[in-house]
Amino acid sequence: AQSVxxxxxxxxxxxxxxxxxxxTYSVSGxxxxxxxxxxxxxxxxxxxxYITGDNLVKGSYGFExxxxxxxxxxxxxxxxxxxxxxxxxxxxxxxxGFQKLVFGTGTRLLVSP
Amino acid sequence: SAVISQKPSRDICQxxxxxxxxxxxxxxxxxxxxxxQQPGQSLTLIATANQGSEATYESGFVIDKFPISRPNLTFxxxxxxNMSPEDSSIYLCSVTPGGSTSNTEAFFGQGTRLTVV
Numbered sequence: 083a084q085s086v087x088x089x090x091x092x093x094x095x096x097x098x099x100x101x102x103x104x105x106t107y108s109v110s111g112x113x114x115x116x117x118x119x120x121x122x123x124x125x126x127x128x129x130x131x132y133i134t135g136d137n138l139v140k141g142s143y144g145f146e147x148x149x150x151x152x153x154x155x156x157x158x159x160x161x162x163x164x165x166x167x168x169x170x171x172x173x174x175x176x177x178x179g180f181q182k183l184v185f186g187t188g189t190r191l192l193v194s195p
Numbered sequence: 196s197a198v199i200s201q202k203p204s205r206d207i208c209q210x211x212x213x214x215x216x217x218x219x220x221x222x223x224x225x226x227x228x229x230x231x232q233q234p235g236q237s238l239t240l241i242a243t244a245n246q247g248s249e250a251t252y253e254s255g256f257v258i259d260k261f262p263i264s265r266p267n268l269t270f271x272x273x274x275x276x277n278m279s280p281e282d283s284s285i286y287l288c289s290v291t292p293g294g295s296t297s298n299t300e301a302f303f304g305q306g307t308r309l310t311v312v
Contacts, residue, residue: 125201
């Protein structure tokens with residue numbers, strides 16, 4: 083069975099500071115990991131994914147994420163937060179060979195000016 | 196990538212009635228997925244819709260409550276039947292273009308915000 087944990091309901095950070103949104107996963111076999119962002123009254127937008135290769139993946143809007151196999155984590159990071167980054171962030175996992183995408187509970191990011 | 200048009204974007208419905216949500220994709224896709232996002236919660240997969248076959252429902256979801264049509268490779272509908280206030284949620288359709296490889300990212304429609312009164 084696949085599962086994703088996002089331990090923080092909300093992350094608060096000041097504009098210009100680095101941000102981290104945490105994600106851990108559980109899956110049988112190789113994981114395919116994804117981050118999505120949801121702005122109010124909008125659908126989900128794809129940010130980045132880890133499939134294989136380099137553990138540090140770069141995505142849209144300056145976001146990056148680091149895959150750590152030993153810690154089964156895939157934390158989302160950004161060196162310098164913007165107020166416009168304030169949104170709801172979802173981590174998701176799919177086991178290799180399967181179609182079902184399992185989402186975490188989401189983390190609300192609030193960037194203050 | 197894929198562009199997904201989902202409608203209606205929102206609706207307020209009376210309990211006991213049904214609402215059909217439409218999802219149109221700008222390219223042909225094998226599978227279309229329907230999710231529910233209850234207020235303040237994560238996304239839960241309702242069912243997977245393949246063209247030409249019955250939809251596959253996840254545990255806790257049944258065809259009588261959420262009938263799905265998939266008449267061609269670019270279109271699907273989800274009906275929420277005999278609605279109650281507990282059905283108030285955002286409903287999203289999703290596709291994974293480029294085939295059925297599991298390493299492909301999913302794309303989502305804008306969602307349908309349903310309120311049942």
